[in-house]
Amino acid sequence: NAGVTQTPKFQVLKTGQSMTLQCAQDMNHEYMSWYRQDPGMGLRLIHYSVGAGITDQGEVPNGYNVSRSTTEDFPLRLLSAAPSQTSVYFCASSVDSNYGYTFGSGTRLTVV
């Protein structure tokens, strides 16, 4: 039982480049979300999905896109990387709002 799998674990991008952070879960969870965590701060919600085909914006959605074509996968796309997007990105999933979240191990992204 893998839980929530994120890839890659580390990534360095140049300003202006685009990339996709992958997130997959094998628990049949309807809810999935993407967070970023900056030093000394809590988690900030980027985008979330309550089921396949349904996505919505969180607190800090600018510069990021998501889609949810299957229950298992919820990729996060950086359209044109900026140094301000240097952060640790976590994907999380849950059965629904009455249950806790399972987090992936994170992707440490550096934009130079």
Added chain:
Amino acid sequence: QQPVQSPQAVILREGEDAVINCSSSKALYSVHWYRQKHGEAPVFLMILLKGGEQKGHEKISASFNEKKQQSSLYLTASQLSYSGTYFCGTSESNYQLIWGAGTKLIIKP
């Protein structure tokens, strides 16, 4: 609006007790508690729902005061493994959790 956690940091000796508080200015539906160790992902501890009961297991428990929109996490007879940063996440009515800035807990032998 981000919930306020207090204290920001606490240092304990092994076996001592700790209380971490989380307060919001908004009416809450749920409060989540997580622990994160350095370089790792947050790990779910417990969730408290509006109208629900106080929860806990073994030496970690939590309460939710709906009138004051406050939650407290209680760690009893702390162990070295309890070290880490504790985050509360609050939800008003949907899936959008807003997270506190965290409370760093250091346990010394």
